[in-house]
Amino acid sequence: MKTSVRHLYAKYEEYKDKDITLFGWVRSNRAQKSFGFINLNDGTYFETIQVVYDTELANFKDTQKIRVGASLRVKGDIVITPDRPQPFEIKAKEVELIGDSEEDYPIQPKRHSREFLRKNAHLRPRTNLFTAVFRVRSLLTQAIHNFFQERDFVHLTSPIITASDAEGAGEMFQVTTLDMEALKKEKGPIDYSKDFFGKKASLTVSGQLQAEVFAQAFRDVYTFGPTFRAEQSHTMTHVSELWMIEPEIAFADLKDDMDLAEEMVRYIIKHILDNAPKEMAFFDKFVEKGLIKKLEKVSNESFKRMTHKEAIDVLKDAKASFENKPSYDKDLATEHEKYLVKHFDGPVFVTDWPKDIKAFYMRLNDDQKTVAAMDLLVPGAGELIGGSQREERLDVLKSRMKEMNVDEEELWWYLDLRRYGSTPHAGYGLGFARMLMYLTGVENIRDVIPFPRTPNNCDF
RNA sequence: GGGUGUGUAGCUCAGUGGUCAGAGCGUCCGACUGUUAAUCGGAUGGUCGUGAGUUCAAAUCUCACCACGCCCUCCA
Structure with a gap:
């Protein structure tokens, strides 16, 4: 039976000694001589689940070498462990490596600087x-x-592109389909009547003015959307x-x-x-x-x-x-x-x-x-x-x-x-x-x- | 945009003029019968941001450039 870690944390007693299958990513792998522990996060819950494995696994040697970041399928029984830091764990019968994580995986089980993680925005989640x-x-x-x-x-939803520069909340990003390279060679003012909207357009800095229009029809309204500010902040x-x-x-x-x-x-x-x-x-x-x-x-x-x-x-x-x-x-x-x-x-x-x-x-x-x-x-x-x-x-x-x-x-x-x-x-x-x-x-x-x-x- | 600071191993950092550049973590190899960022032993790993200059000698001092952080301005 396929389930989620979130679901398990809510109802783990019901799963006592039952056989389940989980998919997730390795947060840590602590291998010892004849057994080991993997902390698996399946994305559905903040907490990880501890996967216990030992030499009964057909691929025990390979499992010991699984690195942080790898994706796995784990099949095994839920064991209730009231005496341990975690309330329950899974005793693995099968561990299948779905996607290996290469040796240079940058996220380690330790503190990283926020700056480093920003540069690894694809891995920081x-x-x-x-x-x-x-x-x-x-x-x-x-x-x-x-x-x-x-x-x-x-x-x-208020518009994202606007031709009004009167929204009054700061510098705007211009939106254009004009050929900038060609314009560079021409002299004189730019003819915005030839631009996509027939006039100069920008990304919005606020949806307020449009929200006011709707408030005068529906009384109570709200927008929830993106806005753009071109300030050097x-x-x-x-x-x-x-x-x-x-x-x-x-x-x-x-x-x-x-x-x-x-x-x-x-x-x-x-x-x-x-x-x-x-x-x-x-x-x-x-x-x-x-x-x-x-x-x-x-x-x-x-x-x-x-x-x-x-x-x-x-x-x-x-x-x-x-x-x-x-x-x-x-x-x-x-x-x-x-x-x-x-x-x-x-x-x-x-x-x-x-x-x-x-x-x-x-x-x-x-x-x-x-x-x-x-x-x-x-x-x-x-x-x-x-x-x-x-x-x-x-x-x-x-x-x-x-x-x-x-x-x-x-x-x-x-x-x-x-x-x-x-x-x-x-x-x-x-x-x-x-x-x-x-x-x-x-x-x-x-x-x-x-x-x-x-x-x-x-x-x- | 103004100010200020930082840039040394994959990561976090030490090293402020003097032999071959350091630690912890990671990675790899080994040990270990219940670990919680496990632990222990060994190995691996660096044109010290880039370029120029000062000096017998530069990671270290000077200048320029690049990147990033923080503070201020702007606002949500």
Whole structure:
């Protein structure tokens, strides 16, 4: 009977002394004179199963020499072992080498640097750390969809290619079918009417504007898709290709927006703690001590909320000395964010930001100086969520666009939403990989993405 | 993009001017009756990132280049 290690761990008593077959990869092989032990991982579970073999095997000598990384078929009986570190093991009757692992297999049963494993991105999913990270990543996807679907949100996919450069979130990757080599030889401006879309096109940096369209029809919607940023960012929290979740809710204000974000974060934490206990215990032990306690605390307490002005007041009163001086009309520096989350010992919403440092679509507050924006700051992952109440008043939106040099004609459809049944509405963007960093304690965003893209790195 | 640091065996690292360049792990050979990153013995393994320079002598000092890490800016 073919089964899985995950299934065995759940119901091993039922398999007592029964004959089963497993397929998997060797994590270690400890051979002695007349017996040996193989730790086999079959990919279905974080834990390995110990395969015990001895001279009764027809191919005992060959089995002793099986190397780490090889793939096997193992047939044998499940033996319950209450006196050993593992609750059960398999006593092998047959061990068949399916795919040999050559002598220079780079992954050894020992510590490797994260840097080395990044360069071996095709093999790192077989290590304990990355097995855990990517299983939690999969569960995180599920948790997010569950959360929104249970609340009757409609999921939409926003376009990946856009001809708008007004999305306002940073440098964009250009998309073209023009012959670059030929263009190099020509002089004068490029004629984009000859390009594939008849105009200059790029990869999207956000699906928010399109999500707003759907929110004005379905009320509550969310996107979950890839976005692209061409910034020369060399940090532990930035990549060039990232997945974002962007909910957008109509008939809602900034408070509703924050309530939703907070409820979502709590829901996600609970889902992961419930469904990946082995993985979370591993992170807690080897990646970030006290991780589980931290997450449990977060899921039980309401998040700190404060205005940008209040945050600056806190920073000005702080005994710490900052390289960047806190200022009421400036953005928070990374050192400020770190101070705030440490000072309040958990996630912090910062709201009502100076309008000049925020995007054109954010709703202007009555003071005429700030906008109804919010950032959720967390320890480790930095800005986990950025959101705002959107400007629903046509005249105010237009004057803000003028102030910030955003082309009205290009966004005629966006302005139309304010002409036909406009509603107060709000939304936010959640960085998927940053959420994963926060949940796992992994410090570098490149280690929570299967094949990360960063400046100068597009391997695999 | 700005700053800073690192690059020595397959991996993790030691070696900061002086004979043939070191350890642990891996790999290979051997020992071992219950191992948990098993242990023990032996062997294997390196144009010391690349190029130029200083010096009697360079892994070690200088310069350039390349690659990568970290910090800052940008944001998710």
